[in-house]
Amino acid sequence: MGVVYIGDRAVGKTHLALALTKSKGNYVRVNLVNQNNQNIQANLLNLDGTIKPTKTIEKCSLNVEVKLPIGVSKISVDWIDSPGELFRRSWQFEHINEWQNFQEIVSKSAGIFLIVPPYREILQPHIDRENFITRQQWCNRFNRWVEFFINDCSQPRRIIICLNKADLINCDIEQEISLLSYLPHGSNLNWLQRHNYVINNYFQPVKSELEKINQSRSGLSVRCFITSIYHRNLLELPWIYLASYLDN
Structure with a gap:
């Protein structure tokens, strides 16, 4: 049983996945199945590096290997790109098979890996905010994911939610890396403490919605992270968590 890798449109899913394949990491290695970086970029990226609009649900496969103290854990991943209209009833009716x-x-x-963008109000002052949605729009979009997790995800035991592009957020990113980074024999925080820290600092507007997901059924665990393609320690962290618990 594998993991599904999904997220909002133009949130950085493609760049996150490619970043994990391009460089040698500390604990995580990602391989594209029957594809390479050039194929992925040709299929999903424009020449200027922006994401091509997705009109249908498209899927490719990743193999993720995570080095843990007990050995190497392997995760099979279905990476799914979906149209922005995915949760509209009209789109679902017109594309019922998809x-x-x-x-x-x-x-x-066994697990869901969801990537979401930052919203305007938490960005650094110099960032062009017109390219990002407001906090209220972000909350509205997040609520659609909550409904999906509660109503359509009866099987996954782990839901990982990553606030991407952490390098654009108004925070001391180096301090966050130092606090949140994984060390196999003595990290600053355990997984629950990391989750609570990220929730209180970055997911506060949807804290009650996250509780709804956790309470929707017994045995489900939701964990939140911040990620960035420019900071490998943050990039690897949710995969290390997922491997640690799926192996149990």
Whole structure:
């Protein structure tokens, strides 16, 4: 049983996945199945590096290897790109086969890896905020994911939610890396403490919604992280967590 890798449109899923394949990491190694970086970039990226609009649900596979103290854990990942209209009833009705296939893949997964963008109010002052949605829009979009997790994800035991592009957030990124980084024999924080820290500092507007997901069924665990393609320690962290618990 594998993991599904999904997220909002133009949130950086492609760049995150490619960043994990391009450089040698400390604990995480990602391999594209039957594809290479050039193919992925040709299929999903424009020449200027921006994301091509996704009109249908598209899937490719990743193999993720995570080096843990007990050995190497291997995770099979279905990376799914979906249209921005995915949760509109009209789109689901017009693309009923695609929607049902998507639901089936998710329902059989052991974990969900969701990537979400930052919102305007937490960005650094010099960032062009017109390229980002407001906090209220962000909360509204997040609520659609919450409904999806509660109503359509009965199987996954772990849901990982990553606030991406942490390098754009108004914070001391080096301090956050130092605090949150994984060390196999003595990290500053355990997984629950990391989650609570990230929730209180970056997911506060949807804290009650996250509780709804956790309480929707017994045995489900939701954990939140911040990620950035420019900071490998943050990039690897959710995969290390996922491997640690899926191995149990």
